Amino acid sequence: MAAAAKPVKVLLAGDVGGQLPALLKRVEAVNSKSGPFDLLLCVGGFFAPGGDPDAEPAADLRPYLTGEAQPPIPTYFLGAYGNGSRAALRALSAAGGASGLHYLGRAGVVEVKGLNVAFLDGRRRPPKPRPLPPPPPQQQEGEPGGEQQQEQQPPAAAEEEAGPGCAYYSPEDLESVKRDLAELAGDVDLLLTCEWPDGVLGALPADQAAVAGVQHGACAPAAAELATLARPRYHVAGGQGVFHARAPYTNPDLGAGPRATRFIGLAHVGNAGKQKFLHALGLAPSASQSPEQLAAVPEGATASPYQQRREGKRAAEAGPDDGGANWRWQAPKRPRGAGPGAGGDGGPPGAPATAWGNAGVAKDPASTIFVKGISFSATLADVEGLFSQAGKVVDVRRGVDDHGRPNSWAHVQLESPDAAAAALRLDGGMLLGRPLSVEPSNQGARARPAAPAQPVEGCWFCLSSPDVDVSLVASVGDESYVAIDKGQIAPTHALVVPIEHYPSLAALPPAAADEVLRYLSSLRAAFAAQGLQLAGFERHLALRSKGGNHCHVNVVGVSPDAAAGAREAFERQAEAAGFELEHVPPKGGQLDRKAPAARVQQLAGSGEYFLGLLPDGGALIRPIRRGERLPMNLGRQVLAGLVGAPERADWRACAKAGPAEEEAEAERFKAMYKKFDIMAQQ
Structure with a gap:
């Protein structure tokens, strides 16, 4: 357990709506009476609604943008839309950190005062106006209405997306925060959105479900999706103009124990109904909490409103004959033992797999x-x-x-x-x-291998998860699969992943480990045909909030010149972070699983570690002990440097323009790899 930490005192504010001086006056009074507070977080629209986003910021806001005036406590905000919003963000950027105001950004996960804060700025984009019906037949001269009908056009968008700010979030914004959540080693303390999540008032007793003034049509499925993935301790949202603190709800146990979430919806600053727009919290960072503390379920907690809604939707979509299948490449499963009995073989090709065995045979x-x-x-x-x-x-x-x-x-x-x-x-x-x-x-x-962990809902690597992007998968074996990385460093960047939710390469049972190594050997051969050599890495994280890490090995093809310096590149990057890697020499020109696995188990037990894969088949290993922080990006930094594109160490710099480009990249990789695919050779 991490050392105990004192609670971070947080103030939460709803839609500011351009009334920053009024809000800060209230904050100053609360801080003097009940503080000191560590920070202020604002959700919902921060600027005056409507108007021109490029207009000059309001006179009473300008001093805070330039740093001439400072808020009573550090202030972080979302809602970068509305009158003067883009001009204000440009002024904040020009101030170079002199201001006590901080825009969190469009989407992501950041650490603020020791708290893990996930956020999504903007609102759901409204549907495009329906096209006008075709013009009527040509009017006769002198008849009214013809020209007027043809001149009507759909209204232009009030706010364009060019420039800073975020009036409407995009699919790329959602993917960005999902990716950050997938890479986060700890729990999410706070999730901030500008909209209430769709369905948040579900799963409540009938006498508690009604909240006056809530516009359910303005609740967002995206916010609900993020709440389901993040399992935050608190979800704070604006946008509705009313205050509501929902009874806590429990999220599903993904392997590290359940997690409880408290949703807080905040009213607009200075609202006429005097509803609460400022809320105080004392929150110890999740990193300082024990697993038992994080898994504690408060009295009166309900089931997850999103899980209930999702299960209902799935049941409706599945129909009576679906069988509950959710594996992306397999026919619907049937109950164990539902096969044809002795002599059967599970049915014709394409039929669901069934168990074999003759119950009438005494076991010997x-x-x-x-x-x-x-x-x-x-x-x-x-x-x-x-x-x-x-x-x-x-x-x-x-x-x-x-x-x-x-x-x-x-x-x-x-x-x-x-x-x-x-x-x-x-x-x-x-x-x-x-x-x-x-x-x-x-x-x-x-x-016989131990039973693997159950598939984890929301895991990006479990093939049973609806979040898996099938188009990126290049080959599926019996125990593992190969896919291109969504944030490819280079066209050869691929992942080798066990199908089941095993935490690390060292923990794989023999059959899965052997197939992963066969895949690595086949990728080594595929790269060699391109005049390249294989380099890669695995980072085992003991994730607490997502059912544990799902093992995945990153590999990329590098030039012979770069390959010669791969070991030095890994060691130099690790040394810069204060770590020393142990070298495991190759055996027979390829990675010998038993040698690094045994060394990892000797050094780290079942704990975290970093494993670098060298072009000559050797490896570099470093256990990560409690309290140590190996940079999350170390492996990508090395691989990006080896391919001559250091700027691509950040996966955000590798984002494709859209699904079409991702699929095209995947098809190019499949064409390159097809000849070497171990499954094609069976």
């Missing part, structure tokens, strides 16, 4: 072997045909996982212990182009 461990490495496309007849060389096959027991995918292992029972002993000689034999591992069943039971 002495006559049973444990088989690993079975392709998920293998049928029961394929397995029986191979092992019938050793004797009569009595039963094949092969299960399916929670997504309906067949397991890569099975128990094969033969007619006698002698037949089972003969079957052991098939160890290393090929089935559908894949080598099999064959062991006695008692040994196999001990060696």
Whole structure:
């Protein structure tokens, strides 16, 4: 547990609406009476509504923009739209930090006074005006209405998006904050939005659900989506002009315990109804809290209103025959054991996978072997045909996982212990182009991989997650897959990811680890065909707020000259951050998983670590101990430097223009990799 920290005293304000002097006067009074407070956070529209965003800022605002006048406490705001908003932001930028006013930005996650603050500025863009109907037939001369009808045009947007500020958030803004949330190692203390989240008043008792003055049509699905992903301790929003503090609700447990969220909607500053527009909090940073403290559920907490809404929507969309499938590449799963029974093979190609096994056969461990490495496309007849060389096959027991995918292992029972002993000689034999591992069943039971973590909702790497971008995936194996990175450093930048939610390369069970290494070897060959060499990294983070880290290995192709300096580049970047990396030499010209994995486990146990992959097949390792902070971007900084594009270390600099460009980049990578894809070779 981190050292105890005193609470950060925060003031929260609703829509300022251009009345900054009035707000600061109130803040000064509250600060004198109940302070000192550490900061003021403003949500909702900060500037006077409407008008020209390029107009001269109001006279009473100008001194705060230039730094001539200072707010009583550091002030951070969203709502950079309205009269004079763009001109004000330009003035703030010109002040160069002299002002005590700070614009948080369009979207992202920042640390303020030790608090993790996620935010999304702007409002949902209103729908475009419906096009006018076509003009009527040509009017006869002298008849009224013809010219007037044709001259009507849809109204122009009141605020354009050019320049600073954020009248309306974009899909790219949403992706930006989602990416920041995915990379955040800790919990979100505060989520700030300019709109109430859609559905926030759901899951409340009937006598508490009604809040006067709320315009439900102005509540935003985007804000609800971010609240679901971030699981913040507090979600603060403006935009409705009313005050409401919702009963706390619990977010789903993603593996690190539940999280409770309190939603606070704030009224406009100086509203006629005298509704509350200023709210005070004393909030200890989540980094200083124990897992038990963060997982505590307050009395009276309700279920998540968004989860309830989402489940209802899914049920409505699924229909009666859907079967609850959510795996993106697989047919709908059926209950375990719902297969055709002995002799069946799970149905025709494309049918849902079903478990194999004959319930009428008494289990005989002495006559049973444990088989690993079975392709998920293998049928029961394929397995029986191979092992019938050793004797009569009595039963094949092969299960399916929670997504309906067949397991890569099975128990094969033969007619006698002698037949089972003969079957052991098939160890290393090929089935559908894949080598099999064959062991006695008692040994196999001990060696069998531990059940992986359950898929995590909202995880960017779990294939069961609706957030996975299928278009970026280049190859799917039995245990892992290859995809291009959404923020590619170079056209060869790819990720190798286990399908199941394992936390790190060192923690992978043998079958998954072997396939990941096969993928890395195939990528090494694909890069070599381009005259490049492979460099990469893995950073294992013990994420508490997202069900734990999902292992992913970054790789990129680098020139031979850059490859020669890769080790030095990693070591130099780590040294600049105050860390020293341990070198693990290559074995046989490729990364030997056992060597770095054993060294990582020896140095770090199950803790965090950084692993650099070198072009010669060697590795660099550094455990990250409690209290140490290895820069999140260290691996990307090294790879970006090796490809000669250091500015692309920040993934934001790598954002594509839109989905079409991302898909085109993915298709180019697939074409380059297709010849070397391990799945294409089976």
